[in-house]
Amino acid sequence: xxxxxxxxxxxxxxxxxxxxxxxxxxxxxxxxxxxxxxxxxxxxxxxxxxxxxxxxxxxxxxxxxxxxxxxxxxxxxxxxxxxxxxxxxxxxxxxxxxxxxxxxxxxxxxxxxxxxxxxxxxxxxxxxxxxxxxxxxxxxxxxxxxxxxxxxxxxxxxxxxxxxxxxxxxxxxxxxxxxxxxxxxxxxxxxxxxxxxxxxxxxxxxxxx
Numbered sequence: 163x164x165x166x167x168x169x170x171x172x173x174x175x176x177x178x179x180x181x182x183x184x185x186x187x188x189x190x191x192x193x194x195x196x197x198x199x200x201x202x203x204x205x206x207x208x209x210x211x212x213x214x215x216x217x218x219x220x221x222x223x224x225x226x227x228x229x230x231x232x233x234x235x236x237x238x239x240x241x242x243x244x245x246x247x248x249x250x251x252x253x254x255x256x257x258x259x260x261x262x263x264x265x266x267x268x269x270x271x272x273x274x275x276x277x278x279x280x281x282x283x284x285x286x287x288x289x290x291x292x293x294x295x296x297x298x299x300x301x302x303x304x305x306x307x308x309x310x311x312x313x314x315x316x317x318x319x320x321x322x323x324x325x326x327x328x329x330x331x332x333x334x335x336x337x338x339x340x341x342x343x344x345x346x347x348x349x350x351x352x353x354x355x356x357x358x359x360x361x362x363x364x365x366x367x368x369x370x371x
Contacts, residue, residue: 164188171233179335212258220265228273251302277321277349284328314354321349324356332361
């Protein structure tokens with residue numbers, strides 16, 4: 163058996179493209195708020211709001227999960243660092259990711275050595291270019307990265323990775339698929355992995371003024 167792949171946030175964009183990894187796994191499990199109009203015997207869909215994921219929903223998922231890709235994040239903010247925005251970003255990001263991990267672990271859905279990957283945008287690196295800052299998104303992603311590193315330190319049976327992406331228009335989806343495969347390979351000897359994929363356009367665009 164190859165094990166199963168779980169993509170959280172598979173409803174659109176990158177999440178749909180990562181279904182291309184299906185040949186590496188027995189099944190692809192997708193969690194999203196809306197149904198994906200894809201007919202594939204390998205695809206298992208769970209429709210729910212990740213912020214409200216509970217024991218009953220996780221019980222519906224098959225086990226033997228050896229890779230989890232977490233894509234969910236809010237977008238759009240006032241840049242005023244409002245408390246309600248903090249709640250919105252952290253509830254769907256770091257809090258929901260932490261809850262998902264513990265639910266999967268408690269129900270023995272994860273294989274030994276399973277890899278959990280948190281995916282985010284270079285927009286989280288607001289310290290590099292203040293004029294294009296997304297402070298609440300960046301704060302939530304920083305917290306999420308910290309949680310991932312702490313989980314790695316306290317859960318030696320699993321592997322953890324943070325993947326930060328530049329412009330997908332310039333990177334291309336195939337590069338991200340390759341990066342995920344690389345992370346999976348590196349996890350054989352690494353407990354925590356941090357990887358950034360930045361096209362030249364993004365690096366040239368950094369503005370520290």
